[in-house]
Amino acid sequence: MQSVPPVRVRSLNHQTVRPGSDFVLYWMTAFRRTRFNFGLQRAVDWSEELGKPLVILEAVRTNYRWACDRFHRFIVDGMIDNAKAVSKTNATYLAYVEQASGEGSDLVRTLGQNSCLIVSDDYPCFFHPAMYERIARKWVTAIELVDSNGLMPMRATDRTFTVAHSYRRFMQKEIPSHLTEFPEEEPLKRLKVKKLKSLPSKVLETWPTLCDGSDSTKLSKLDMSTLPIDHSVKPTGERGGEVEAGKVLERFLTKRLGDYSEARNEPEQAGSSWLSPYLHFGAMSAHEIFQKLTDKIGWDSSRLSKPNGKMNGYWNMGENVEAFVDQLLTWREIGFNMCSHEKNFDRYESLPGWAQTTLEEHAKDPREFVYTQEQFEQAETHDELWNAAQRQLVREGRIHNYLRMLWGKKILHWTASPQEALKVMIHLNNKYALDGRDPNSYSGIFWVLGRYDRAWGPERPIYGKIRYMTSDSTRSKFHVKQYIKNYS
Secondary structure (H helix, E strand, O other): OOOOOHHHEEEOOOOOOOOOOOEEEEEEOOOOOOOOOHHHHHHHHHHHHHOOOEEEEEEEOOOOOOOEHHHHHHHHHHHHHHHHHHOOOOOEEEEEEOOOOOOOOOHHHHHHHOEEEEEEEOOOOOOHHHHHHHHHOOOOOOEEEEOOOOOOOHHHOOOOOOEHHHHHHHHHHHHHHHOOOOOOOOHHHHOOOOOOOOOOHHHHHHOOOOEEOOOOHHHHOOOHHHOOOEOOOOOOOOOOOHHHHHHHHHHHHHHHHHHHHHHOOOOOOOOOOOOHHHHHOOOOOHHHHHHHHHHHHOOOHHHOOOOOOOOOOOOOOOHHHHHHHHHHHHHHHHHHHHHHHOOOOOOHHHOOHHHHHHHHHOOOOOOOOOOOHHHHHOOOOOOHHHHHHHHHHHHHOOOOHHHHHHHHHHHHHOOOOHHHHHHHHHHHHHHHOOOOOOHHHHHHHHHOOOOEOOOOOOOEOOOEOOOOOOHHHHHHHOOOHHHHHHOO
Protein backbone atom coordinates (compact mmCIF):
# COMPACT_ATOMS: atom_id res chain seq x y z
CA MET A 1 0.00 0.00 0.00
CA GLN A 2 1.98 2.99 -1.30
CA SER A 3 -0.59 5.60 -2.25
CA VAL A 4 1.27 7.96 0.12
CA PRO A 5 5.07 8.22 -0.32
CA PRO A 6 6.72 6.04 2.38
CA VAL A 7 9.03 8.90 3.42
CA ARG A 8 5.94 10.71 4.70
CA VAL A 9 4.67 7.85 6.90
CA ARG A 10 6.06 6.68 10.23
CA SER A 11 4.79 4.32 12.91
CA LEU A 12 4.51 5.95 16.30
CA ASN A 13 4.59 2.67 18.20
CA HIS A 14 5.12 -1.07 17.69
CA GLN A 15 1.49 -2.12 17.97
CA THR A 16 -0.04 -4.13 15.13
CA VAL A 17 -3.03 -3.26 12.98
CA ARG A 18 -6.22 -5.04 14.10
CA PRO A 19 -8.19 -5.94 10.93
CA GLY A 20 -11.10 -7.32 12.97
CA SER A 21 -11.91 -4.06 14.73
CA ASP A 22 -14.81 -1.76 13.84
CA PHE A 23 -13.31 1.10 11.85
CA VAL A 24 -10.22 3.07 10.80
CA LEU A 25 -9.78 6.29 12.78
CA TYR A 26 -8.26 9.42 11.28
CA TRP A 27 -7.41 11.82 14.10
CA MET A 28 -7.22 15.24 12.45
CA THR A 29 -4.93 17.40 14.60
CA ALA A 30 -2.88 19.63 12.30
CA PHE A 31 -4.10 19.17 8.72
CA ARG A 32 -7.64 20.37 9.27
CA ARG A 33 -8.85 19.94 5.70
CA THR A 34 -10.41 17.38 3.36
CA ARG A 35 -8.36 18.36 0.29
CA PHE A 36 -4.71 17.74 -0.62
CA ASN A 37 -4.12 15.93 2.67
CA PHE A 38 -1.70 12.99 2.76
CA GLY A 39 -2.92 12.07 6.26
CA LEU A 40 -6.54 11.72 5.17
CA GLN A 41 -5.40 9.97 2.01
CA ARG A 42 -3.51 7.38 4.07
CA ALA A 43 -6.60 6.78 6.21
CA VAL A 44 -8.70 6.24 3.08
CA ASP A 45 -6.08 3.77 1.84
CA TRP A 46 -6.35 1.78 5.08
CA SER A 47 -10.15 1.87 5.01
CA GLU A 48 -10.21 0.45 1.50
CA GLU A 49 -7.46 -2.07 2.25
CA LEU A 50 -9.22 -3.46 5.34
CA GLY A 51 -12.79 -2.98 4.15
CA LYS A 52 -13.61 -1.05 7.32
CA PRO A 53 -15.54 2.25 7.68
CA LEU A 54 -13.58 5.46 8.06
CA VAL A 55 -14.18 7.72 11.07
CA ILE A 56 -12.67 11.20 11.11
CA LEU A 57 -12.31 12.90 14.49
CA GLU A 58 -11.48 16.60 14.66
CA ALA A 59 -11.27 17.98 18.18
CA VAL A 60 -10.10 21.10 19.96
CA ARG A 61 -9.22 21.12 23.62
CA THR A 62 -9.26 24.05 26.02
CA ASN A 63 -6.02 23.60 27.94
CA TYR A 64 -3.48 24.25 25.22
CA ARG A 65 -1.26 27.23 25.92
CA TRP A 66 -2.66 30.53 24.62
CA ALA A 67 -6.11 29.01 24.01
CA CYS A 68 -8.46 31.89 23.23
CA ASP A 69 -11.60 32.95 21.36
CA ARG A 70 -9.51 33.99 18.34
CA PHE A 71 -7.94 30.59 17.73
CA HIS A 72 -11.01 28.59 18.73
CA ARG A 73 -13.19 30.58 16.32
CA PHE A 74 -10.77 30.02 13.45
CA ILE A 75 -10.66 26.27 14.16
CA VAL A 76 -14.42 25.88 14.55
CA ASP A 77 -15.01 27.72 11.26
CA GLY A 78 -12.91 25.00 9.66
CA MET A 79 -14.83 22.27 11.46
CA ILE A 80 -18.05 23.55 9.90
CA ASP A 81 -16.47 23.36 6.43
CA ASN A 82 -15.12 19.87 7.08
CA ALA A 83 -18.46 18.63 8.41
CA LYS A 84 -20.21 19.76 5.24
CA ALA A 85 -17.54 18.26 2.98
CA VAL A 86 -17.45 14.87 4.71
CA SER A 87 -21.26 14.60 4.88
CA LYS A 88 -21.26 14.10 1.10
CA THR A 89 -19.04 11.00 1.37
CA ASN A 90 -19.02 7.55 2.99
CA ALA A 91 -16.86 8.69 5.89
CA THR A 92 -18.16 9.60 9.34
CA TYR A 93 -17.07 13.00 10.68
CA LEU A 94 -17.02 13.72 14.40
CA ALA A 95 -16.39 17.18 15.84
CA TYR A 96 -15.58 17.68 19.50
CA VAL A 97 -15.10 21.00 21.27
CA GLU A 98 -14.00 20.39 24.85
CA GLN A 99 -16.31 22.15 27.31
CA ALA A 100 -14.11 21.87 30.41
CA SER A 101 -10.36 21.47 30.77
CA GLY A 102 -9.35 17.82 30.45
CA GLU A 103 -12.87 16.64 29.72
CA GLY A 104 -11.90 15.08 26.41
CA SER A 105 -8.51 13.72 27.39
CA ASP A 106 -9.54 10.07 27.00
CA LEU A 107 -11.75 10.42 23.93
CA VAL A 108 -9.21 9.48 21.26
CA ARG A 109 -7.82 6.57 23.23
CA THR A 110 -11.32 5.19 23.77
CA LEU A 111 -12.19 5.51 20.09
CA GLY A 112 -8.85 3.94 19.28
CA GLN A 113 -9.67 0.84 21.31
CA ASN A 114 -12.43 0.11 18.82
CA SER A 115 -10.37 0.93 15.73
CA CYS A 116 -8.10 -1.10 13.47
CA LEU A 117 -5.51 1.67 13.77
CA ILE A 118 -5.22 5.42 14.22
CA VAL A 119 -3.82 7.62 11.46
CA SER A 120 -2.85 11.13 12.55
CA ASP A 121 -0.86 14.20 11.52
CA ASP A 122 2.92 14.47 11.83
CA TYR A 123 3.43 18.09 12.88
CA PRO A 124 6.79 19.04 14.48
CA CYS A 125 5.78 22.03 16.57
CA PHE A 126 3.72 23.32 19.52
CA PHE A 127 2.15 20.59 21.70
CA HIS A 128 2.13 17.86 19.04
CA PRO A 129 5.58 16.22 19.53
CA ALA A 130 5.24 15.93 23.31
CA MET A 131 1.67 14.65 23.02
CA TYR A 132 2.59 11.91 20.57
CA GLU A 133 5.66 10.94 22.57
CA ARG A 134 3.48 10.55 25.64
CA ILE A 135 0.79 8.39 24.03
CA ALA A 136 3.29 6.24 22.16
CA ARG A 137 4.40 4.76 25.48
CA LYS A 138 0.87 4.02 26.73
CA TRP A 139 -1.64 3.32 23.98
CA VAL A 140 -2.19 -0.21 22.68
CA THR A 141 -3.60 0.86 19.31
CA ALA A 142 -1.30 1.05 16.27
CA ILE A 143 -0.69 4.70 15.35
CA GLU A 144 0.71 6.09 12.10
CA LEU A 145 1.76 9.70 11.68
CA VAL A 146 1.70 11.21 8.20
CA ASP A 147 3.63 14.28 7.03
CA SER A 148 1.50 16.60 4.91
CA ASN A 149 3.25 19.82 5.92
CA GLY A 150 5.00 20.90 2.75
CA LEU A 151 6.26 19.96 -0.69
CA MET A 152 9.54 18.69 0.76
CA PRO A 153 9.02 15.76 3.17
CA MET A 154 10.54 16.50 6.59
CA ARG A 155 12.51 13.25 6.49
CA ALA A 156 13.92 13.87 3.02
CA THR A 157 17.05 14.96 4.88
CA ASP A 158 18.75 13.92 8.11
CA ARG A 159 20.51 17.24 8.71
CA THR A 160 19.56 20.68 10.00
CA PHE A 161 20.16 23.56 7.62
CA THR A 162 21.45 26.70 9.29
CA VAL A 163 21.33 29.16 6.38
CA ALA A 164 18.71 29.70 3.70
CA HIS A 165 21.17 29.49 0.80
CA SER A 166 22.24 25.93 1.61
CA TYR A 167 18.66 24.80 2.21
CA ARG A 168 17.53 26.47 -1.01
CA ARG A 169 20.26 24.69 -2.98
CA PHE A 170 19.31 21.36 -1.39
CA MET A 171 15.61 21.97 -2.08
CA GLN A 172 16.26 22.90 -5.70
CA LYS A 173 18.23 19.69 -6.20
CA GLU A 174 15.65 17.41 -4.58
CA ILE A 175 12.29 19.05 -5.31
CA PRO A 176 11.79 17.72 -8.89
CA SER A 177 11.20 14.17 -7.61
CA HIS A 178 8.64 15.42 -5.09
CA LEU A 179 6.70 17.44 -7.68
CA THR A 180 5.41 14.10 -8.99
CA GLU A 181 4.15 13.03 -5.54
CA PHE A 182 1.23 15.34 -4.81
CA PRO A 183 -1.64 14.31 -2.53
CA GLU A 184 -5.01 13.56 -4.08
CA GLU A 185 -7.19 16.63 -4.44
CA GLU A 186 -10.25 14.97 -2.84
CA PRO A 187 -9.28 11.56 -1.41
CA LEU A 188 -12.70 10.93 0.15
CA LYS A 189 -14.30 10.75 -3.29
CA ARG A 190 -12.86 7.28 -3.88
CA LEU A 191 -13.96 5.88 -0.52
CA LYS A 192 -16.30 2.97 -1.34
CA VAL A 193 -16.59 1.31 2.10
CA LYS A 194 -20.00 2.00 3.62
CA LYS A 195 -20.44 4.53 6.41
CA LEU A 196 -20.23 3.34 10.03
CA LYS A 197 -23.72 2.56 11.36
CA SER A 198 -23.12 3.76 14.92
CA LEU A 199 -20.40 4.66 17.39
CA PRO A 200 -19.74 2.58 20.52
CA SER A 201 -22.38 3.43 23.14
CA LYS A 202 -19.66 4.07 25.74
CA VAL A 203 -18.28 6.90 23.60
CA LEU A 204 -21.67 8.56 23.14
CA GLU A 205 -22.53 8.27 26.83
CA THR A 206 -19.21 9.60 28.09
CA TRP A 207 -18.94 12.49 25.62
CA PRO A 208 -22.50 13.64 24.89
CA THR A 209 -21.26 16.86 23.25
CA LEU A 210 -19.46 14.85 20.55
CA CYS A 211 -21.04 16.22 17.39
CA ASP A 212 -22.09 14.05 14.45
CA GLY A 213 -20.80 16.00 11.46
CA SER A 214 -23.89 15.28 9.39
CA ASP A 215 -25.37 18.29 11.19
CA SER A 216 -23.05 21.26 11.70
CA THR A 217 -25.70 23.37 13.44
CA LYS A 218 -24.21 22.78 16.89
CA LEU A 219 -20.86 24.07 15.69
CA SER A 220 -22.43 27.15 14.13
CA LYS A 221 -24.20 28.01 17.38
CA LEU A 222 -21.27 27.29 19.70
CA ASP A 223 -21.12 29.78 22.58
CA MET A 224 -17.43 30.22 23.30
CA SER A 225 -18.11 32.52 26.25
CA THR A 226 -18.78 29.42 28.35
CA LEU A 227 -15.42 27.78 27.58
CA PRO A 228 -12.42 28.06 29.95
CA ILE A 229 -10.21 29.93 27.47
CA ASP A 230 -8.87 33.49 27.18
CA HIS A 231 -11.78 35.69 26.12
CA SER A 232 -9.69 38.86 25.98
CA VAL A 233 -8.13 37.82 22.64
CA LYS A 234 -11.09 38.35 20.35
CA PRO A 235 -11.74 36.85 16.91
CA THR A 236 -10.41 39.08 14.13
CA GLY A 237 -13.33 38.80 11.72
CA GLU A 238 -11.27 36.66 9.35
CA ARG A 239 -13.11 33.38 8.79
CA GLY A 240 -11.18 30.14 9.16
CA GLY A 241 -11.60 26.91 7.20
CA GLU A 242 -10.76 25.56 3.78
CA VAL A 243 -13.59 27.35 1.98
CA GLU A 244 -12.34 30.79 3.00
CA ALA A 245 -8.75 29.67 2.42
CA GLY A 246 -9.65 28.94 -1.20
CA LYS A 247 -11.10 32.43 -1.59
CA VAL A 248 -8.01 34.04 -0.06
CA LEU A 249 -5.75 32.08 -2.41
CA GLU A 250 -7.79 33.01 -5.46
CA ARG A 251 -7.80 36.68 -4.44
CA PHE A 252 -4.03 36.62 -4.06
CA LEU A 253 -3.41 34.92 -7.40
CA THR A 254 -5.67 37.29 -9.33
CA LYS A 255 -5.06 40.61 -7.57
CA ARG A 256 -1.75 40.61 -5.66
CA LEU A 257 0.67 38.24 -7.31
CA GLY A 258 1.48 40.63 -10.16
CA ASP A 259 3.45 43.06 -7.96
CA TYR A 260 4.16 40.79 -4.99
CA SER A 261 7.93 41.28 -4.98
CA GLU A 262 7.68 44.99 -4.12
CA ALA A 263 4.19 45.44 -2.70
CA ARG A 264 4.65 42.89 0.11
CA ASN A 265 7.19 45.20 1.77
CA GLU A 266 5.03 48.34 1.67
CA PRO A 267 3.17 48.80 4.99
CA GLU A 268 0.40 50.81 3.34
CA GLN A 269 -0.30 48.18 0.68
CA ALA A 270 -2.07 44.84 1.09
CA GLY A 271 0.65 43.09 -0.85
CA SER A 272 1.11 39.85 1.10
CA SER A 273 -0.76 36.62 0.42
CA TRP A 274 -2.44 36.39 3.90
CA LEU A 275 -2.27 32.61 3.54
CA SER A 276 -0.11 31.90 6.58
CA PRO A 277 -3.01 31.48 9.10
CA TYR A 278 -4.64 28.94 6.80
CA LEU A 279 -1.37 27.09 6.36
CA HIS A 280 -0.77 27.11 10.11
CA PHE A 281 -4.19 25.74 11.02
CA GLY A 282 -4.02 23.23 8.18
CA ALA A 283 -7.00 24.61 6.25
CA MET A 284 -4.83 25.03 3.15
CA SER A 285 -2.08 22.81 1.76
CA ALA A 286 1.21 24.06 0.34
CA HIS A 287 0.64 21.53 -2.45
CA GLU A 288 -2.67 23.11 -3.43
CA ILE A 289 -1.13 26.59 -3.38
CA PHE A 290 1.73 25.47 -5.61
CA GLN A 291 -0.57 23.60 -8.00
CA LYS A 292 -3.01 26.48 -8.43
CA LEU A 293 -0.14 28.94 -8.78
CA THR A 294 1.54 26.93 -11.54
CA ASP A 295 -1.78 26.32 -13.28
CA LYS A 296 -2.40 30.07 -13.19
CA ILE A 297 0.86 30.92 -14.96
CA GLY A 298 0.97 27.84 -17.21
CA TRP A 299 4.20 26.49 -15.73
CA ASP A 300 5.54 22.93 -15.63
CA SER A 301 8.74 21.34 -14.35
CA SER A 302 10.35 21.22 -17.80
CA ARG A 303 11.23 24.90 -17.24
CA LEU A 304 13.44 24.21 -14.21
CA SER A 305 17.07 25.31 -14.46
CA LYS A 306 20.11 23.88 -12.69
CA PRO A 307 20.12 24.40 -8.89
CA ASN A 308 21.85 27.66 -8.02
CA GLY A 309 20.83 28.33 -4.41
CA LYS A 310 19.39 31.68 -5.47
CA MET A 311 15.84 32.99 -5.16
CA ASN A 312 15.64 33.88 -8.84
CA GLY A 313 16.54 31.94 -11.97
CA TYR A 314 15.88 28.36 -10.92
CA TRP A 315 12.11 28.21 -11.44
CA ASN A 316 11.89 30.49 -14.50
CA MET A 317 8.54 31.83 -13.33
CA GLY A 318 9.27 35.56 -13.26
CA GLU A 319 10.38 37.82 -10.42
CA ASN A 320 7.08 38.18 -8.56
CA VAL A 321 6.13 34.52 -8.67
CA GLU A 322 9.62 33.38 -7.70
CA ALA A 323 9.61 35.76 -4.73
CA PHE A 324 6.43 34.10 -3.47
CA VAL A 325 7.64 30.56 -4.21
CA ASP A 326 10.79 31.29 -2.21
CA GLN A 327 8.64 32.22 0.78
CA LEU A 328 6.57 29.05 0.36
CA LEU A 329 9.32 26.52 -0.34
CA THR A 330 12.45 27.99 1.24
CA TRP A 331 11.56 30.20 4.19
CA ARG A 332 8.48 28.26 5.27
CA GLU A 333 9.96 24.80 4.90
CA ILE A 334 13.39 25.53 6.39
CA GLY A 335 11.41 26.08 9.61
CA PHE A 336 9.95 22.58 9.37
CA ASN A 337 13.46 21.26 8.79
CA MET A 338 14.62 22.93 12.02
CA CYS A 339 11.65 21.87 14.14
CA SER A 340 11.68 18.26 12.94
CA HIS A 341 15.40 17.78 13.68
CA GLU A 342 16.05 19.97 16.74
CA LYS A 343 14.00 19.46 19.90
CA ASN A 344 15.26 22.75 21.35
CA PHE A 345 14.19 24.80 18.31
CA ASP A 346 12.29 27.22 20.59
CA ARG A 347 15.12 27.70 23.09
CA TYR A 348 17.72 30.45 23.19
CA GLU A 349 20.45 27.78 23.16
CA SER A 350 19.44 26.79 19.62
CA LEU A 351 20.85 30.04 18.20
CA PRO A 352 24.08 29.85 16.15
CA GLY A 353 27.23 30.02 18.27
CA TRP A 354 28.36 33.32 16.75
CA ALA A 355 24.99 34.92 17.61
CA GLN A 356 25.08 33.75 21.23
CA THR A 357 28.66 34.99 21.56
CA THR A 358 28.02 38.49 20.24
CA LEU A 359 24.78 38.89 22.20
CA GLU A 360 26.55 37.80 25.39
CA GLU A 361 29.38 40.26 24.77
CA HIS A 362 26.84 43.09 24.60
CA ALA A 363 24.34 41.82 27.17
CA LYS A 364 25.32 44.50 29.70
CA ASP A 365 25.42 47.42 27.26
CA PRO A 366 23.42 50.42 28.52
CA ARG A 367 19.90 50.63 27.11
CA GLU A 368 18.21 54.00 26.71
CA PHE A 369 14.78 52.37 26.94
CA VAL A 370 13.79 49.17 28.75
CA TYR A 371 10.18 48.04 28.66
CA THR A 372 8.34 45.24 30.44
CA GLN A 373 6.36 42.56 28.65
CA GLU A 374 3.16 44.28 29.75
CA GLN A 375 4.28 47.62 28.31
CA PHE A 376 5.10 45.95 25.00
CA GLU A 377 1.76 44.17 24.98
CA GLN A 378 -0.12 47.42 25.57
CA ALA A 379 1.92 49.22 22.87
CA GLU A 380 3.29 51.68 25.43
CA THR A 381 6.70 52.45 23.93
CA HIS A 382 8.05 55.81 22.78
CA ASP A 383 8.01 54.68 19.12
CA GLU A 384 4.71 55.29 17.30
CA LEU A 385 5.61 52.99 14.39
CA TRP A 386 6.41 50.09 16.71
CA ASN A 387 3.23 50.75 18.68
CA ALA A 388 1.20 50.65 15.46
CA ALA A 389 2.67 47.26 14.54
CA GLN A 390 1.86 45.88 17.98
CA ARG A 391 -1.70 47.19 17.77
CA GLN A 392 -2.13 45.53 14.39
CA LEU A 393 -1.01 42.24 15.96
CA VAL A 394 -3.52 42.59 18.81
CA ARG A 395 -6.42 43.66 16.58
CA GLU A 396 -5.86 41.59 13.44
CA GLY A 397 -3.70 38.67 14.52
CA ARG A 398 -0.91 39.67 12.15
CA ILE A 399 1.81 42.24 11.52
CA HIS A 400 2.79 43.55 8.13
CA ASN A 401 5.65 41.49 6.65
CA TYR A 402 8.47 44.01 6.86
CA LEU A 403 7.29 45.56 10.11
CA ARG A 404 7.26 42.16 11.82
CA MET A 405 11.04 42.11 11.45
CA LEU A 406 11.35 45.64 12.83
CA TRP A 407 8.95 44.71 15.66
CA GLY A 408 11.29 41.94 16.78
CA LYS A 409 14.51 43.91 16.37
CA LYS A 410 13.26 46.71 18.59
CA ILE A 411 12.14 44.27 21.27
CA LEU A 412 15.76 43.09 21.34
CA HIS A 413 16.84 46.74 21.58
CA TRP A 414 14.47 47.60 24.45
CA THR A 415 14.69 44.61 26.80
CA ALA A 416 17.14 43.94 29.61
CA SER A 417 18.66 40.88 27.91
CA PRO A 418 18.38 38.90 24.66
CA GLN A 419 16.83 36.03 26.62
CA GLU A 420 14.11 38.39 27.84
CA ALA A 421 13.61 39.65 24.28
CA LEU A 422 13.06 36.09 23.07
CA LYS A 423 10.55 35.44 25.85
CA VAL A 424 8.58 38.59 24.99
CA MET A 425 8.53 37.87 21.24
CA ILE A 426 7.35 34.29 21.68
CA HIS A 427 4.63 35.29 24.14
CA LEU A 428 3.21 38.17 22.10
CA ASN A 429 3.39 36.34 18.80
CA ASN A 430 1.88 33.11 20.11
CA LYS A 431 -0.83 34.87 22.10
CA TYR A 432 -2.14 37.04 19.28
CA ALA A 433 -0.92 35.88 15.85
CA LEU A 434 -3.16 33.59 13.87
CA ASP A 435 -0.04 32.09 12.31
CA GLY A 436 1.86 31.82 15.61
CA ARG A 437 2.96 28.59 17.34
CA ASP A 438 4.24 27.46 13.94
CA PRO A 439 7.68 26.48 12.56
CA ASN A 440 7.53 29.43 10.20
CA SER A 441 6.82 31.94 12.95
CA TYR A 442 9.61 30.54 15.13
CA SER A 443 11.93 31.03 12.16
CA GLY A 444 10.96 34.69 12.05
CA ILE A 445 11.39 35.21 15.79
CA PHE A 446 14.78 33.53 15.93
CA TRP A 447 15.94 35.28 12.74
CA VAL A 448 15.74 38.49 14.79
CA LEU A 449 18.48 37.01 17.01
CA GLY A 450 20.66 35.61 14.22
CA ARG A 451 19.21 32.28 13.09
CA TYR A 452 19.62 31.74 9.32
CA ASP A 453 21.63 34.99 9.17
CA ARG A 454 25.31 35.96 9.27
CA ALA A 455 27.42 38.34 11.31
CA TRP A 456 27.01 41.97 10.23
CA GLY A 457 29.18 45.02 10.64
CA PRO A 458 29.77 47.50 12.00
CA GLU A 459 29.44 46.03 15.48
CA ARG A 460 26.86 48.00 17.46
CA PRO A 461 25.81 48.40 21.10
CA ILE A 462 23.30 45.80 22.31
CA TYR A 463 23.06 44.15 18.86
CA GLY A 464 26.72 43.34 18.51
CA LYS A 465 27.05 41.65 15.11
CA ILE A 466 23.32 40.91 14.82
CA ARG A 467 21.62 42.58 11.85
CA TYR A 468 20.46 46.08 12.83
CA MET A 469 17.12 47.74 11.98
CA THR A 470 15.58 51.05 13.03
CA SER A 471 12.23 52.77 12.72
CA ASP A 472 13.90 55.80 11.12
CA SER A 473 15.41 53.69 8.33
CA THR A 474 12.04 52.04 7.78
CA ARG A 475 10.40 55.45 7.46
CA SER A 476 13.00 56.47 4.88
CA LYS A 477 12.37 53.35 2.77
CA PHE A 478 8.60 52.99 2.94
CA HIS A 479 5.40 54.99 3.35
CA VAL A 480 4.20 54.55 6.94
CA LYS A 481 2.20 57.67 7.86
CA GLN A 482 -1.16 56.19 6.95
CA TYR A 483 -0.21 52.88 8.53
CA ILE A 484 0.53 54.64 11.82
CA LYS A 485 -2.76 56.54 11.56
CA ASN A 486 -4.70 53.32 10.88
CA TYR A 487 -3.36 51.73 14.05
CA SER A 488 -3.17 54.77 16.26
